[in-house]
Amino acid sequence: MAAQTVASASTDSAFGPASALSCRECGERFPLEPLFACEACFGPLEVAYDLPSGDPETLRKRIESGPNNIWRYAPLLPVPADVASKPNLNPGFTKLVKADNLARELGVTGGLHIKDDSGNPTHSFKDRVVAIALEAARTFGLTTLSCSSTGNLAGAVGAAAARAGFRSCVFIPHDLEEGKVVMAAVYGGELVGIEGTYDDVNRFCSELIGDPIGEGWGFVNVNLRPYYGEGSKTLAYEICEQLGWRLPDNIVIPIASGSQLTKIDKGLRELIALGLVEEKPYRIYGAQAEGCSPVSTAFKAGHDVVRPQKPNTIAKSLAIGNPADGPYVLDIARRTGGAVEDVNDEQVVDAIKLLARTEGIFAETAGGVTVGVLRKLIETGQLDPAGETVVLNTGDGLKTLDAVAPTSRPTATIRPSLDAFRAAGLAG
Amino acid sequence: MAAQTVASASTDSAFGPASALSCRECGERFPLEPLFACEACFGPLEVAYDLPSGDPETLRKRIESGPNNIWRYAPLLPVPADVASKPNLNPGFTKLVKADNLARELGVTGGLHIKDDSGNPTHSFKDRVVAIALEAARTFGLTTLSCSSTGNLAGAVGAAAARAGFRSCVFIPHDLEEGKVVMAAVYGGELVGIEGTYDDVNRFCSELIGDPIGEGWGFVNVNLRPYYGEGSKTLAYEICEQLGWRLPDNIVIPIASGSQLTKIDKGLRELIALGLVEEKPYRIYGAQAEGCSPVSTAFKAGHDVVRPQKPNTIAKSLAIGNPADGPYVLDIARRTGGAVEDVNDEQVVDAIKLLARTEGIFAETAGGVTVGVLRKLIETGQLDPAGETVVLNTGDGLKTLDAVAPTSRPTATIRPSLDAFRAAGLAG
Incomplete structure (x- = not known):
């Protein structure tokens, strides 16, 4: 796993309240590194925490006085306390519409x-997960941000990498919707269409990450997946x-x-x-x-x-x-x-x-x-x-x-005249 | 001007701190109604205010404790104090990105x-202006929300009308971008393509508003323009x-x-x-x-x-x-x-x-x-x-x-293999 060989800059505080990666299947614990599968049982890893103890009211007030984005919840996420000061797209706190x-x-x-x-x-919600993965990539000293994507993630990674100063290389199925392709490409990173389904793209990325080519790469939804998911x-x-x-x-x-x-x-x-x-x-x-x-x-x-x-x-x-x-x-x-x-x-x-x-x-x-x-x-x-x-x-x-x-087309297309408007039966 | 004959439900408080419409050319004042041109000189009308007096610090605190949308500025807008409780898209307070x-x-x-x-x-920013125009339309008892649009406004009016329970009828040049056409139509209102430029569309709307057809219609950027602009x-x-x-x-x-x-x-x-x-x-x-x-x-x-x-x-x-x-x-x-x-x-x-x-x-x-x-x-x-x-x-x-x-296209399209990736010159 090439990414493991990258020097880790992680310290206790770089991941806030996160204490370890732990296997969802067997419970085995691992350090906070670019790992995603348990070495013992190959189960998926997730972030474990020492969450803040003490008065809930104090924590609630701290959250409410935070920024209008996901960083208001920094005390509950695997990010450093000063995360809001780093270049990131600052997603979240979107509307809950009655x-x-x-x-x-x-x-x-x-x-x-x-x-x-x-x-x-x-x-899309992908900005949330990418924001957390990007902070992990920054801590691990990774320099290329990458992903396999059905489209939304491609745009989210491209945009976040551009703002944060990472190189990006994003993999998508070749037959995606036009809007998602253009949006993924416009941020100026590498965008690679793969002849196959999303599952083929995903398999290819797992291959890449095991190859020396993938050294220094943070695949947000592969080797950074435990951090990414927390978003x-x-x-x-x-x-x-x-x-x-x-x-x-x-x-x-x-x-x-x-x-x-x-x-x-x-x-x-x-x-x-x-x-x-x-x-x-x-x-x-x-x-x-x-x-x-x-x-x-x-x-x-x-x-x-x-x-x-x-x-x-x-x-x-x-x-x-x-x-x-x-x-x-x-x-x-x-x-x-x-x-x-x-x-x-x-x-x-x-x-x-x-x-x-x-x-x-x-x-x-x-x-x-x-x-x-x-x-x-x-x-x-x-x-x-x-x-x-x-x-x-x-x-x-x-x-x-x-x-x-x-x-979803126009009801009618007419000349600019009242007569044409009436003739189209639109005068109510 | 048909819209003038619509019964006005305006009260002092329905327009918050707004006190009158006033002519930008001659200064003549008019009541807060669906008017847009000065009867004396044909100049454009705008909203005049009795803005809050007193301690700026108190007003600043009141604003800062308001909702994360334009209604935090209700004390400075021609809207009722309880505007945030009405069905509206609640735009604004968008990011200021360093x-x-x-x-x-x-x-x-x-x-x-x-x-x-x-x-x-x-x-688009059009949600801001439409939000204010819609509240004016509600106060005036208008039932159709309308506009001439180069595209963004069409979507904003269609969406806002849908949520607030207005009928909508929106006029656009027939050759707009696909995305804007679909977005304007998807909200289920009437959408009319006009064979001509935006200026032709605009002229046609002015004609419509002077005709009995336009009775009960609020054209956000014509007869509601003074309110609209304040957004x-x-x-x-x-x-x-x-x-x-x-x-x-x-x-x-x-x-x-x-x-x-x-x-x-x-x-x-x-x-x-x-x-x-x-x-x-x-x-x-x-x-x-x-x-x-x-x-x-x-x-x-x-x-x-x-x-x-x-x-x-x-x-x-x-x-x-x-x-x-x-x-x-x-x-x-x-x-x-x-x-x-x-x-x-x-x-x-x-x-x-x-x-x-x-x-x-x-x-x-x-x-x-x-x-x-x-x-x-x-x-x-x-x-x-x-x-x-x-x-x-x-x-x-x-x-x-x-x-x-x-x-803005993919850098390359390849089969899902490391060899193909290398052959495309992407291995860095």
Whole structure:
């Protein structure tokens, strides 16, 4: 593993409250380095913490007086205390939108909120995870920031690397949406199209990282993955803080690799453990597109293992056929009394337009998946509409225009005259 | 004027500190209604205020404890005190990004900041002006929200109307960028393409508003224009608050109609009058694209009048050939010791890519215009690089992909193998 040979500049304080990497399977602990797989059992590593003890009210006040971005939660993240002073895109603290119009349409009576991550710097939740990975790369003295990506991550890595002064080299499937390709390329780093699916891209990156070529490279979602994943915890923190330091009853989360869902659950449990929110039951729901629904399929079949699928859906940002965290997602959905559900592409488009027409939020296909799944969960009695519910929109509709373009056209095109306006039947 | 006949629900408090509409030419005062031209001299109307008196420190604290959007400035806007509780997109308080990398490239030594309005809900500054116009429409009992638009405004009106429960009917030139068309249509309102330029669209809307068809319609940039324009003041407020309640030395602002520039100047003068910032000289610079540079042309020629042009530029959001506020822009640039400058389309594209590569910000063509003009102002000695400078990015690169798409492509497309990677010369 070439990255391991890079001299580590880590000190206790460089990773804030983080104390070690620990294996999710066997519990073995490792130092805070660019590692991602347990040397004992090959299980995935995650960041372990000595979280702040003491009065929750003091911690809550410290957070509330912090910056309007994820660094307000620095005391709970593997970053140095002065992280906000370093060049970074400073994502997060996006809007939690009270969605009363959508709630009426769907029959949600307990309060419905959209956590709208299209407000991030490159307009997807990926800015959160990249921000943390980048700080780890800086600490480890890595000089190239890299990733495999279904599109959103490519833009997030390109942009963050540009601002922070890293070289970047990003790998994408060759058939991505135009907007995501241009956005990934515009920041001036290397952008490499791979002839294959996302899973092929991912495999190639694992190969690269084991080769001398990869020396000094930080692959945010490979050798920096334990740090990267922690960025998703901030979604849990923000949702609860924006609700007035309270847990919601239901959260609907999209599943690509499944990492985001597992880290949101981790974040919620931390808030409870720290006394920042009152403990109560919450249900976590996973959302997939039918054309790439390995986790949903396993959930419905009552399986513990996730059988890989070949993706075929317009929701390309969720098109991971072999989701690394799939089994953990199944555990969490079952433990919390939630579910994993899927919707087809037509339902995804309908849900994007429903959200736009009711709340003025133009979501990416992934947002169509979560809103569509919410509707289906209610219709099938799997989600209690009397509960307070949060739905994630993790990306921006401008990046997946193709999904809605055929049915989102001008009502009419006319000459600039009142007669033409009347003739078009638009005079009301 | 049909809209005048609509019953007004205005009360003293519905418009907060606003006291009247007043003519910018003759000073004649009118009640706070859906009026936009002086009945005496046909000059444009603007909102006049009885701004809060008393201790600036108290007002500053009140603002700082307000929401993270434009409603924190409700005491300085023509909106009711409880405006934040109404359904609105709640734009504003976007990032002011310290742009040290760009500063180095351009030789700015006094501090350079990007006011990045791509972070607004529909990713342009138009959300600010629409938010205020919508509140006025609500107060006036209007039921259709409308506009003429070069694209950004169309999306902003469509989204805001959807969330607030208004019907919308939006008019655009028929040849807009794909992204802007889809974004305007996705919110489910009427979208009408007009065979002509933006100026043709604008003329048509003025005709519509004088016709019975327009009864009950709020054209945000026609009969609601005085309210609408005030939204741009919030850019001035935010810039100064985010600098630590301080005026910058230089601000570079794009010019379409010129309204935004005049209102930013108005906002700065209000902050000085209220004692919220210390008075000192500041210079206001206007930025145009060469292919639509009527104000820049007049500035350079020393003229007071602006001769209309037929626009031909990739910066379509600035392509207003007959800018209503052009003469006021000339006044302000000359009074403050600033300038109005223009750059050609190639320079616009170069500047978009420069900003992306240095700061990770992907700007719309309008942002390419301001950054390109900043570079030109420095090179020609018109702007002192030792001054603290703020440059506006008013929109999002995802909406004008065509501008950079031809030169923002993958470095290579390869099979997923290390050999292919090496063969492509990417192994560094």
